[in-house]
Amino acid sequence: MWINEVDEIFKAYLPYYVLVFLPIFIIVSPTSPVTASYEFPAYRMQHYDLHGTSYGSRAASVNLEARALSTWSSSRHCLVTRLKDLSIDTFRNIKGKVGALVIVLPESYTNLTRDEKQQMLLLENKMLFEEETTIPVYFVKHSKEMNNVVDDLSKSVDINDKRKSAGENLYASVAANGYQITISTGTPSIRSDNKIATIHGHLAGYRSDGKVPTIVLVTHYDSFGVAPDLSYGVDSNGSGVIIMLELIRTLSTLYADTKTRGKFNLVFLLSGGGKFNFQGSKKWLEDQLDATETTLLQEASFVTCLDTLATSGTIFMHVSKPPKEGSPAAVFHKYLKTAAEQYASVSVEGVHKKINLAEDLLAWEHERYSIRRLPAFTLSSIKSHKDPWKSTILDNRENLKYERLITNAKVIVEALGKYILNVTEGDAFNGSLDINKANFDNWLRILSSQPRSAQLLNTKDATLVTQIQSYLSKHLSDVKITYAIPDKRDPDYQFYSITKGTMNIYRVKPAVFDLILTLAIITYLTLVYYTIHYVPALYSVCSNLMKNKKVRSS
Amino acid sequence: MTLYHFGNCVALLYVPYYLAYKQSGLSEYGAFWKCVQAGMIYMFTQLIKMLILATFFPDNVGEAGGSFIGEVLKYTVDIADLAGLYFVLNGIPGKGHSKVLTAGIGWATAEVILSRALLLWIGARGAEFDWIYIQKCIESNILLIQHIATATLVWLWSRHNLNKNLKLFIAVLLVSFCYKPLLFDFLLYVLHLGVWLGLVVKGVFTLVYGLFALTVYASLADLIGVY
Numbered sequence: 001m002w003i004n005e006v007d008e009i010f011k012a013y014l015p016y017y018v019l020v021f022l023p024i025f026i027i028v029s030p031t032s033p034v035t036a037s038y039e040f041p042a043y044r045m046q047h048y049d050l051h052g053t054s055y056g057s058r059a060a061s062v063n064l065e066a067r068a069l070s071t072w073s074s075s076r077h078c079l080v081t082r083l084k085d086l087s088i089d090t091f092r093n094i095k096g097k098v099g100a101l102v103i104v105l106p107e108s109y110t111n112l113t114r115d116e117k118q119q120m121l122l123l124e125n126k127m128l129f130e131e132e133t134t135i136p137v138y139f140v141k142h143s144k145e146m147n148n149v150v151d152d153l154s155k156s157v158d159i160n161d162k163r164k165s166a167g168e169n170l171y172a173s174v175a176a177n178g179y180q181i182t183i184s185t186g187t188p189s190i191r192s193d194n195k196i197a198t199i200h201g202h203l204a205g206y207r208s209d210g211k212v213p214t215i216v217l218v219t220h221y222d223s224f225g226v227a228p229d230l231s232y233g234v235d236s237n238g239s240g241v242i243i244m245l246e247l248i249r250t251l252s253t254l255y256a257d258t259k260t261r262g263k264f265n266l267v268f269l270l271s272g273g274g275k276f277n278f279q280g281s282k283k284w285l286e287d288q289l290d291a292t293e294t295t296l297l298q299e300a301s302f303v304t305c306l307d308t309l310a311t312s313g314t315i316f317m318h319v320s321k322p323p324k325e326g327s328p329a330a331v332f333h334k335y336l337k338t339a340a341e342q343y344a345s346v347s348v349e350g351v352h353k354k355i356n357l358a359e360d361l362l363a364w365e366h367e368r369y370s371i372r373r374l375p376a377f378t379l380s381s382i383k384s385h386k387d388p389w390k391s392t393i394l395d396n397r398e399n400l401k402y403e404r405l406i407t408n409a410k411v412i413v414e415a416l417g418k419y420i421l422n423v424t425e426g427d428a429f430n431g432s433l434d435i436n437k438a439n440f441d442n443w444l445r446i447l448s449s450q451p452r453s454a455q456l457l458n459t460k461d462a463t464l465v466t467q468i469q470s471y472l473s474k475h476l477s478d479v480k481i482t483y484a485i486p487d488k489r490d491p492d493y494q495f496y497s498i499t500k501g502t503m504n505i506y507r508v509k510p511a512v513f514d515l516i517l518t519l520a521i522i523t524y525l526t527l528v529y530y531t532i533h534y535v536p537a538l539y540s541v542c543s544n545l546m547k548n549k550k551v552r553s554s
Numbered sequence: 555m556t557l558y559h560f561g562n563c564v565a566l567l568y569v570p571y572y573l574a575y576k577q578s579g580l581s582e583y584g585a586f587w588k589c590v591q592a593g594m595i596y597m598f599t600q601l602i603k604m605l606i607l608a609t610f611f612p613d614n615v616g617e618a619g620g621s622f623i624g625e626v627l628k629y630t631v632d633i634a635d636l637a638g639l640y641f642v643l644n645g646i647p648g649k650g651h652s653k654v655l656t657a658g659i660g661w662a663t664a665e666v667i668l669s670r671a672l673l674l675w676i677g678a679r680g681a682e683f684d685w686i687y688i689q690k691c692i693e694s695n696i697l698l699i700q701h702i703a704t705a706t707l708v709w710l711w712s713r714h715n716l717n718k719n720l721k722l723f724i725a726v727l728l729v730s731f732c733y734k735p736l737l738f739d740f741l742l743y744v745l746h747l748g749v750w751l752g753l754v755v756k757g758v759f760t761l762v763y764g765l766f767a768l769t770v771y772a773s774l775a776d777l778i779g780v781y
Contacts, residue, residue, distance in 0.1 A: 037682045506682040514558050517688075521566045528570045528695070532577040539772055542765075546773035 038145050042102065042183055042503035043227040045137040046128060047496040048455070050276055051360040055128060057137040060188045060498045062100040066179035066505070068153040075099045078181045080153055082106070084116055088126050100136045102181065102503070104150055105230075107142040110398045121388040124226045128391060138183065139227045139393075140503060149505060152177055174513050180506040188496040195458045196272035196484040197465045198280035201476030202296060203255045203266040205420075213328075214265040214296040215420070216374075218281060218365060219244045219306040220274020221452060221468065225393035228453035228499040232396040236389060237274060238447040239400075240306035243409045244270065245443055245471060246435060250413055251420070252475035262420035265296050268476060270468055273454050273484060274307075275391065276493045277361050281368045283484035289372065301328035303376035305365040306412070308390060310405035311381045313345040315412070318363075318378040318385075320355050320370040329375050332419050336379075339415040345404075346411055351383060381408060397448035409435055455495045559687075560678045566691040567670060570698060571663050578655045583648070585656045592642045592660025597668070599638030603631050625736055632732035639708045650775055654709050658702030665701070666694050689749055693756070700760045703767035704731065710770055715778060720770065731763075 046056035064078035069090065072079050078100040086103060094101065106112060112120070127133070140146055205212045219240035223233020232238070248268055254260045271280030288297045309315070315336065323329035333350065340346040355367050362368060363385035369376035381404070382389060389395065413435065418424065446467065457464060465481065472479045486492050575581060580589070611628055642657045670690060678687040710716055711724045742752045 507684065509683045514562065517559075517562050518565075521562055525565070525569050525573070529573055529577070532573055535577075539768060542769045543772035543776050546769065546776060 037507070038149070038505040040140050040143065040146060040503045040505070041500060042138040042140050043229040043500045044185075044498055045133070045139070045227055046225075047188055047498075048276070049491070049494040051492060053360070054132040057133040057135065058188075059100075059134065059136040060183070060185040060501070062102075062136050062138070062181055062183040062503075064099045064181055065508075066102075066149070066153055066181045068150070070154060072098055078102060080104070080150055080179075080181070082150060083120060083123075084112075086123065087119070088123050091123065091127060092130075095133050095135060098135060100138070100181070102138045102140060104140050104146050105142055105393075108398065109394050109396060117394065120394060121392050124392050124394075125388040127226055136183070138501070138503065139230060149179060153179065173510060174516055176510060178508040178510060180508045182504045182506070183501045185498045185501040188498045191455075191458075191495045191497050193458055194486050194491070194493065194495050196276075196279050196283070196454055197457065197462070198272050198284050198482050198484065199270045199465065199469050199472055199479065200284065200482070201268055201472045201479035203252060203262075203268075203476055205255070205262045205264045205266065206258075207263050212263065212265050212299065213301040214267060214299045215301055215416075216267045216269060216297065216303040216369075217244060217247060217306070217416075218269045218271055218303060218369075220271045220278065220280060220365060221464070222272055222274050222276075222454045222457065223395070223452040224275035224391040225395070225453075226391075227393065228455045229451050230393040231391075231451050231453050232393075232448055233452055234397050234400045234444075234448045235310045235395050235405075236308040236391070237306075238444070238452075239308060239310040239405050239408075241270065241447060241468075242405070242440060242443050243306055243309060243412055244268065245468075246409055246440060247413055247416060248472065248475050249436060249439060250417065250434075254417065254421070260421065263422060264301065264420050265299070266420070267296055268472065270472075271365070272457065272465075273493070274365060276454055278365050278368045279484045279493060281365055284482055285368060285372060287482060297374070300374050302332065303366060303369040303374050304332075304416075305369075305376065305378040307365060307378050307380040309379065309381050309408045309412070310401050311389060313404065313407070314347050314349055314381060314383075315340065315408060316380055316383055317348065317350045318366065318380060319350065319352055320367055320376075322350070322352050323375065323377075327375065329377055332415065335419045336411065336415040338424075339411045339418070343407055343411065346407055353385075379412060397444075400444075400448070402444075406435060406440070409440070453499070455499055458495065557679060559683070560674060563674050563678045563687045563691050566688065567666060567674070567694055570695050571659065571666065574655075574698060574702075575659055575663075578659070580652065580655055580659065583652050585648075585652065588646050588648070588656045589660035589663065591646065592657050593664030593667075595638055595642045595645065596661050596664035599634055599641075600668070603634050606631050606634070626733065629733050629736050633729060635732070636704070636708060636728055639705055640712060643705065643709050643712065651771075654706050654771070655702065657709075658705035659698070661705065662698045662701035665697065670694055685749070689753060692753055696753070696757050696760050699764045700731075703760070703764040704728065706767040706771050710767075710774060713774065713778075716774060724770070 044057065044060060047058065047060075048055055062078055064076060066080045067073075067077040069079065069081050069085060072094075075097060076099055079094060079098045080102045082104045083106060109117075127137070220237050221241045223231040223236065223238070225231030225233065251262070251266060255262060255266075269281070269284060271278065271284065273279030274281075285297075288295045317333055317336070319329070323333070333348070337348045340348045353363060355362070355370060364378040364380070366376035366378040446464070450464065452464060456462075469479060469481060486494065575589070580586075607628065611624065639657060639661060642661065643653060646653055646656055648656060673690065674687060677684070707724050707728055711721060711728065716724075738752065738756060741747070741755070747755065
């Protein structure tokens with residue numbers, strides 16, 4: 001019987017419908033099926049080897065259920081917490097037991113209290129430099145959605161909580177909002193391009209006797225923090241780079257004119273890998289000392305390293321050996337003091353720390369040069385090389401003490417300028433040594449707008465390196481980039497791939513919930529079944545109702 | 555487990571349709587292909603609607619928060635649905651209630667297959683849980699009642715032996731029902747109702763609408779003696 005009908009359909013309707021069918025399917029399908037899963041960029045913790053020691057987190061992939069600090073219980077859970085809720089002890093306690101750790105960063109680093117900042121700095125330091133972490137650790141920036149997730153997680157009750165009644169627990173176990181966290185990145189592997197670029201150039205001085213001594217100015221340009229993609233390092237060591245670039249600008253103007261040409265050769269070195277035991281300086285120094293022809297370095301009066309110069313008003317002159325009276329370094333120290341006297345807020349202090357040869361890691365960059373018996377010192381506004389400020393993600397543009405940086409820059413530029421020209425009295429340069437605000441701010445913007453971790457800058461054409469190089473080429477002669485490449489068999493340092501990933505958070509319900517839902521649906525469908533059964537009855541009721549009405553009206 | 559959830563949703567969505575088809579006795583009439591025909595005409599109507607929308611409202615298709623009048627005009631296109639239903643009712647041979655039920659169920663089933671199947675297939679199978687799928691399924695159940703009622707009313711309207719006043723009332727009701735989604739969105743927005751409460755309101759509203767259709771149909775059927 002129905003075959004006839006099929007035939008009828010084919011005859012009467014099919015030609016149209018074949019044309020209609022496909023487009024309809026495409027058009028009527030929903031344009032945007034609901035995608036409620038959250039997606040956040042997640043920044044992975046540092047992962048590197050230095051002198052055979054492993055640092056940072058060793059794993060990267062996460063596919064685990066999210067839990068809060070109070071509710072996690074096994075390695076099948078991914079702990080999600082705010083940075084301020086995590087203490088050092090808790091971190092040590094959990095890092096071997098939980099499956100993964102996701103840390104939500106505070107909204108802003110500026111309105112934290114002193115204590116909170118201090119705690120963050122210490123935690124970051126301990127996370128990085130204590131023994132390696134085997135679990136994946138990620139950092140996520142603050143956002144409203146992330147905030148809700150964290151709140152939701154900390155609210156959800158622990159099933160094993162004995163204080164709650166059985167009913168409450170049962171309800172919680174069924175209705176609980178769970179979250180599944182997925183970060184699929186693959187296994188981190190050793191990167192093959194572990195190059196570290198060091199940019200250098202020089203200005204030639206002039207003396208009538210032809211024996212021109214050299215001053216080497218060194219600063220590392222990379223930054224460091226608990227996650228490579230979050231380390232902006234505006235103070236450490238963006239401040240050093242900015243002062244260096246300012247020095248290059250002012251001194252090159254002086255050297256351009258034969259009348260004001262200095263009595264020293266100047267070598268400017270923007271070294272990479274400063275946070276990885278000063279690999280850039282090491283490589284450059286080796287190159288210089290191995291060179292067959294005479295290099296500028298052999299006539300060096302001193303080597304100045306600039307490091308983190310915006311935190312305090314005191315400029316510390318770190319040395320490994322106190323300079324002898326009358327030596328160039330001692331004379332420069334005096335110049336620096338005189339320059340600082342003009343500013344009430346700036347003072348100069350000498351700090352002496354012997355090189356600890358037993359330790360793998362050097363404290364300051366100048367120690368690289370001091371080991372090779374070159375007179376060297378570091379200018380820095382922090383007193384201890386262990387200061388956690390040198391390696392923190394807190395060190396961003398918001399936390400930069402801009403005025404400090406300007407003043408310290410002025411002092412250093414003036415001291416060095418006067419030393420080079422051998423002038424002692426007041427303002428002898430008619431303001432030509434003044435800081436150029438526009439240039440200064442421009443570089444500050446460039447440096448503070450991108451993370452400068454060594455891992456991120458080791459591609460062959462990193463923009464920042466090219467930018468610095470072209471700036472140097474404008475002002476200096478003989479600008480070159482040398483690359484430090486770790487030894488194949490016994491590498492000094494190794495970086496690993498994967499510095500960030502995308503974190504997906506799915507809202508999930510426990511399995512019991514689906515069963516309960518099925519029961520509810522079955523009940524509902526039974527109800528529908530019986531309701532449909534009653535439709536004829538309803539129909540007759542309606543029909544009677546109308547009849548009665550009509551009877552009454554007629 | 556997520557496929558299980560998909561199963562849940564599908565059960566909630568399609569079982570009432572199946573029940574309606576079986577219990578109404580349509581299966582005994584062998585009305586399956588008639589339902590399919592109704593569904594085909596549904597598709598054809600949707601295509602025409604799309605064409606009209608794309609021709610006259612090319613800019614703000616899919617754009618949220620367009621002007622109110624623009625929205626009203628867009629929903630006016632839904633009158634084509636009524637014409638489609640009328641066409642279905644005319645095209646299907648049959649008597650009284652079987653005709654109306656065939657049209658209503660066929661129409662609603664086509665809609666549910668075309669607009670929900672893909673959504674569920676893509677959405678409800680994922681790891682992510684969202685109430686929206688369950689909500690959509692319940693909404694579809696409500697739509698089944700609404701479509702049957704609308705089919706009934708359209709059929710009633712096409713009858714010449716219906717009271718003139720009633721006919722006018724039905725016409726107005728049918729046309730105004732095209733703007734129902736707009737009205738509900740507005741209501742939900744103004745009263746700040748949650749999605750669940752909104753569903754309850756829709757359900758109650760549709761039930762009243764259905765009962766009205768049933769009553770009018772009952773009286774007319776009685777008059778001409780179809781049942």
